[in-house]
Amino acid sequence: xxxxxxxxxxxxxxxxxLRLSCAASGFTFSSYAMNxxxxxxxxxxxxxxxxxxxxxxxxxxxxxKGRFTISRDNSKNTxxxxxxxxxxxxxxxxxxxKSSGSYSWFDPWGQGTLVTVSS
Amino acid sequence: EIVLTQSPGTLSLSPGERATLSCRASQSVSSxxxxxxxxxxGQAPRLLIYGASSRATGIPDRFGGSGSGTDFTLTITRxxxxxxxxxxxxxxxxxxxxxxxxxxxxxx
Numbered sequence: 001x002x003x004x005x006x007x008x009x010x011x012x013x014x015x016x017x018l019r020l021s022c023a024a025s026g027f028t029f030s031s032y033a034m035n036x037x038x039x040x041x042x043x044x045x046x047x048x049x050x051x052x053x054x055x056x057x058x059x060x061x062x063x064x065k066g067r068f069t070i071s072r073d074n075s076k077n078t079x080x081x082x083x084x085x086x087x088x089x090x091x092x093x094x095x096x097x098k099s100s101g102s103y104s105w106f107d108p109w110g111q112g113t114l115v116t117v118s119s
Numbered sequence: 120e121i122v123l124t125q126s127p128g129t130l131s132l133s134p135g136e137r138a139t140l141s142c143r144a145s146q147s148v149s150s151x152x153x154x155x156x157x158x159x160x161g162q163a164p165r166l167l168i169y170g171a172s173s174r175a176t177g178i179p180d181r182f183g184g185s186g187s188g189t190d191f192t193l194t195i196t197r198x199x200x201x202x203x204x205x206x207x208x209x210x211x212x213x214x215x216x217x218x219x220x221x222x223x224x225x226x227x
Contacts, residue, residue, distance in 0.1 A: 035216075045164065045207055045218040059216050067180075095163055105154040105211055107166035107175060 001107055002026040004096050009113030016086050017118070022079040022096030022110055023049050030074035032100045035106060038092035038115075048094070049081065052102070064090075086117045121146055121210050123213075125219035131227040138195040140222045142208035147188045148153070149212030155184055155193045158221075160205045168193065 006018040007078035018075040022034070035049040050059040058070050069082040079096050093114050122145040132138055142153070151171035156164040166175040168184035171191055180198045195202055201224050208219040 010158075044220045045158075045209070047216045047218065050214075050216070059214055079179075103149075103211055105166055105169040105209070106156075106164075109163040109165075113165055115227055 002098065002102045004073070004098065004108060004110035006094065006110045006113040009094065009115045011116045011118065012086055013119050014072075014087060014117055018081070018086065020081040020083070020094055020096075020115070022081075024079065025097070027098070029055060029072075029077040033101055033104065034070075034072060034079045035071060035097045035099055036079075037095045037097055037106070037109070038090075039095070039112075040089075040092045042063045046092070049105045050102075052078070053096055057102075070087060083115070086115075088117050091115060120215055121213055121217050123208055123210060123219035124204075125208060125222045126224060128220075129223045129225060131197055131225050133227045134198050134200055136198050138193075138198055138202070138208055138224055139191040140195075140224075142186075142191040142193070144189045144191070146166065148191075148210045150212060151193050153184075153191050154184070154209045154211060154214030155182075156207045156209065157202075157204050158207065159203050164207065179190060195224075200226075204221055 003025045005023045035050040053072045055072045068084045071080045093112040095109045095112045097109045124143045126141045153171045155168040158164045172184045181195045205221045205223045
C-alpha cells in the first residue's frame with residue numbers, strides 16, 4: 001500500500017524557519033515526482049512546490065519562491081520542504097502528494113501536517 | 120497562470136439526486152490535463168478523475184468527468200450519503216498547477 005507520512009509541523013514565530021518531511025513507502029520513491037500542497041484553515045488547496053524524480057528540477061509557487069526549498073533524499077525515501085522567513089499567511093496544513101511526472105495528477109496524498117505561524 | 124473557477128459554490132441536494140459540478144478555466148487546459156478531487160472534513164483530498172474523464176482506481180462509476188478546452192464537468196449520477204463533501208478541480212498541464220476554489224455538496 002502506498003503511504004505518505006508528513007511530519008515537522010508546529011508553531012513558529014513570524015520570520016522563523018521550519019523543515020517538513022514526508023516519508024514514503026509502498027512504491028519506488030525514486031521513480032516519481034513529488035509535490036507539496038497547502039490548505040489554509042477553512043480555505044481551498046494551493047500548490048506550493050514540486051520536484052523531479054532526481055531532484056535536479058524544482059518548481060515553486062510565486063508566493064513561496066525564494067523562501068521555501070524543496071528537496072528529496074531517494075536513499076531515505078523522504079521528501080522535504082525547508083521553509084524560511086515564514087509569514088502568518090503561510091499558516092496551513094501542508095500535504096505531500098505523489099505524481100507520475102511533470103504533467104501528472106496527484107495521487108495519493110499524505111494526511112498533512114499543520115504549520116502555524118504566529119507570535 | 121491558469122485560473123479555475125468552480126460553480127456553484129455550494130450545491131444542496133438529497134441522496135439519490137444527480138449532482139453536476141462545473142470547472143471553467145481562464146485559458147485552454149493542455150491535453151485535457153484536468154483532475155477532480157474529493158475532500159471530506161479532516162481528511163486529505165482523494166483523486167477521483169484524471170485526464171478530464173478517466174476514473175481513478177477504486178472510484179465508483181457513478182462519478183463521471185467530461186469536457187475539454189476551458190469547460191469541464193464532474194457528474195455524480197446518484198448521490199450516496201458518503202458523497203457529501205467538497206470537490207476541487209485541478210489543471211496540471213502548465214505551471215503553476217492550479218486548483219479551483221471548490222464546490223461543497225451538502226445534504227438538503
